[in-house]
Amino acid sequence: MSMLRLAADARHRVELSVNGTARSGLAEPRMLLCDFLRHELQTYGVHVGCEHGVCGACTVLVEGRAMRSCTQYAVQADGMHITTVEGLAEPGTLNALQQAFTRHHALQCGFCTPGILLSATHFLKERPRPQEAEVRDMLSGHICRCTGYAAIVAAILDAASVMNHGAG
Amino acid sequence: MAPVAGGGYFCKEGETVKPVAFEYCRPETIAEAAGVLAQFREEAAVLAGGMTLGPMLNLRITRPRVVIDVTRIRGLDSIDVRGGTVATGATLVQADALESYVLRREVPLLALALPWVGHFQTRNRGTLGGSVAHADPSAEIPLCLVVTDGAVVLRSKRRERRVPAREFFLGALTTARRPDELLVAIEWRRAAPDAGYAFEEIAQRHGDFAIAAAACQVRLDGDGRIAVLALGLGGAEDHPVAVETKAFVGRVADEGTAAALAEHAVQSVVAMEDHVADAEFRLALSRELIRRVLPRAVADARLRKERLQ
Numbered sequence A: 001m002s003m004l005r006l007a008a009d010a011r012h013r014v015e016l017s018v019n020g021t022a023r024s025g026l027a028e029p030r031m032l033l034c035d036f037l038r039h040e041l042q043t044y045g046v047h048v049g050c051e052h053g054v055c056g057a058c059t060v061l062v063e064g065r066a067m068r069s070c071t072q073y074a075v076q077a078d079g080m081h082i083t084t085v086e087g088l089a090e091p092g093t094l095n096a097l098q099q100a101f102t103r104h105h106a107l108q109c110g111f112c113t114p115g116i117l118l119s120a121t122h123f124l125k126e127r128p129r130p131q132e133a134e135v136r137d138m139l140s141g142h143i144c145r146c147t148g149y150a151a152i153v154a155a156i157l158d159a160a161s162v163m164n165h166g167a168g
Numbered sequence B: 001m002a003p004v005a006g007g008g009y010f011c012k013e014g015e016t017v018k019p020v021a022f023e024y025c026r027p028e029t030i031a032e033a034a035g036v037l038a039q040f041r042e043e044a045a046v047l048a049g050g051m052t053l054g055p056m057l058n059l060r061i062t063r064p065r066v067v068i069d070v071t072r073i074r075g076l077d078s079i080d081v082r083g084g085t086v087a088t089g090a091t092l093v094q095a096d097a098l099e100s101y102v103l104r105r106e107v108p109l110l111a112l113a114l115p116w117v118g119h120f121q122t123r124n125r126g127t128l129g130g131s132v133a134h135a136d137p138s139a140e141i142p143l144c145l146v147v148t149d150g151a152v153v154l155r156s157k158r159r160e161r162r163v164p165a166r167e168f169f170l171g172a173l174t175t176a177r178r179p180d181e182l183l184v185a186i187e188w189r190r191a192a193p194d195a196g197y198a199f200e201e202i203a204q205r206h207g208d209f210a211i212a213a214a215a216c217q218v219r220l221d222g223d224g225r226i227a228v229l230a231l232g233l234g235g236a237e238d239h240p241v242a243v244e245t246k247a248f249v250g251r252v253a254d255e256g257t258a259a260a261l262a263e264h265a266v267q268s269v270v271a272m273e274d275h276v277a278d279a280e281f282r283l284a285l286s287r288e289l290i291r292r293v294l295p296r297a298v299a300d301a302r303l304r305k306e307r308l309q
Helices: A033-040 A096-103 A113-126 A132-139 A150-164 B030-043 B053-058 B094-099 B101-106 B108-116 B128-134 B140-147 B255-268 B279-308
Strands: A004-006 A012-018 A021-027 A060-062 A065-067 A081-083 B023-026 B044-047 B066-069 B079-082 B085-089 B151-155 B160-164 B169-171 B182-189 B196-203 B210-220 B226-234 B241-243
Touching: A012 A033, A021 A033, A033 A060, A060 A113, A065 A113, A096 A113, A096 A150, A113 A132, A113 A150, A132 A150, B030 B044, B030 B066, B030 B182, B044 B053, B079 B101, B085 B101, B085 B128, B094 B101, B094 B108, B094 B128, B101 B108, B108 B140, B108 B196, B108 B210, B128 B140, B128 B182, B140 B196, B140 B210, B140 B226, B140 B241, B196 B279, B210 B279, B226 B255, B226 B279, B241 B255, B255 B279
Parallel strands: A012 A081, B023 B066, B044 B066
Antiparallel strands: A004 B023, A012 A021, A060 A065, A060 A081, B079 B085, B085 B182, B151 B160, B151 B182, B196 B210, B210 B226, B226 B241
């Protein structure tokens, strides 16, 4: 049997794919995935808020699914495909969802925005024609202290409609 | 920013943040996991989705020497229908359970409760087994398991044993699991085709821990009277409780019965108090939730009965 055992006080090689590119870095077993993505791989679009799974700022896609990166550890993500906000569009451009956020003023300070964009990306893939209540339910996993959420809901609904009509 | 060798990874040397240093084990089989548990016992923590353990580690509420990541054990996320039960593997992810046609059909109460479990982003990672193993007093999945009279399957290096859910949850974050045991599966009773279900809860924010939750299962006889009734409360006591309901069998399932059931239930529990709600408030919410879930479960049972005819 080949059970993996990683010593507590050493740093271990973690190899994964971030936004389609093979990356690698070193992590102690206790290193949070969000800290690994920021400090080892310089994907600073991963924001770290509460660090205990409540605020949603650190949300990334792991194997296409939106989830917290503060309640998992870098060593767990070995071999996984991760998408961060940097991977949503080519540098200097915005995708349809990001453009909708701009149109609707769906961000102010922007701290919660990357996490919400990634949640919405996964959510819209599962629910291309969402009801407003479903969008609000999905957003309950994020805390935004600027917008009051109304503009974010409008942006996501608008993005869904744009994406469904082939524009953007 | 260069990490500091041997110390915290982005703070100055000597300062520490986030979890204590732990050894990480990633078994590929149940036997390997049980072997590590047998060796480290109380000093080991089993990690699945990390939706409960992650925060506990980050806040240093728990300080294990070894973390056993069970998410890559093959086959531990299965859904198996065997005779009268459906067994869900410990690492079955909540979002996958919600999408499962088999579970929606065979365990309707779980399907009703899952949308209340955390958020979209936490259900994508959190597991059924993790929720049951951690036994938060207000957690929805343990409550469903208690109401439907399911069981928990535990495996140690030496043997496997089944513990009925009503004997498994002992208190807040306390279960009958022994330190060398791994929760490997949850066994749900397959729902009777004419059984009706309802689930309701009240939380400060949807997806947060419930202040109070109620789950109900009911079957009606030919005259529309209660034939089988199960009622459970979450968030009232320090573990999910199944309310004794024998006295209500044979009664007409009307508003008066719902009110009497609510009164009976709140008198049978000793409500806990914490920073979110005092005992009186928890009982008031529980009373209201019971008044809602009984008629809903009855309506569901009537609908299912009609469809069968």
